[in-house]
Amino acid sequence: MNKIQLKYPGIIQSVAYDPRESKAYFTDGETIRRIYLNGTNEEIVGQWDTMSHSPVIKLDYVSRLLYHMEYAGVTMITLMTMDGSHQFPIVTSSEFMTDLALDPARG
Numbered sequence: 001m002n003k004i005q006l007k008y009p010g011i012i013q014s015v016a017y018d019p020r021e022s023k024a025y026f027t028d029g030e031t032i033r034r035i036y037l038n039g040t041n042e043e044i045v046g047q048w049d050t051m052s053h054s055p056v057i058k059l060d061y062v063s064r065l066l067y068h069m070e071y072a073g074v075t076m077i078t079l080m081t082m083d084g085s086h087q088f089p090i091v092t093s094s095e096f097m098t099d100l101a102l103d104p105a106r107g
Contacts, residue, residue, distance in 0.1 A: 008033075016059045016066075018082070025066065025082075029055045032068060032084065045084035062104040069100050 010028035017024055018034075025034045025045065032046040046068065056069040059082070068078045077091035077100070 013055050014057045016057045018059055018061060020061055020064075025057055025059060027055045027057050027068070029070070032057060032066070034082075045082070046078075046080060046087065056098075056100050058100045058102050060102050060104045067100055067102065069097060071096055 008026075008028070010030075012026045013029055015024060015026045022037045023034045024037060025032060027033070030048055031044050033042055034045050035042040045066070048070070055071075056067075058067045059065075060067070064082050066080050066082050066084075068080060070076055070078075075091070075093045075095060075097045076089055077097075078087050079090045080087040
């Protein structure tokens with residue numbers, strides 16, 4: 001098993017892996033970043049004004065979409081392109097959710 005050590009000053013709360021491009025995606029609750037597994041080319045994919053609680057990111061590596069879930073008083077699930085150029089809120093709920101499950105094979 002290969003290991004990557006992210007030298008990041010914040011607290012990483014969720015990590016996802018893109019096997020097609022060999023990139024790790026991670027969030028600290030305020031930003032979503034991606035980086036090659038060799039530690040190069042770190043980029044910000046998404047950024048928010050407020051710190052969220054229990055942020056979760058999941059990648060659909062078949063459709064090449066990223067799902068971001070956060071809780072800041074309400075649960076918000078956002079669908080976004082993997083480069084962050086397009087973001088679409090798809091679920092808003094007063095329920096506190098802790099995780100997401102994707103089924104890439106079924107879309």
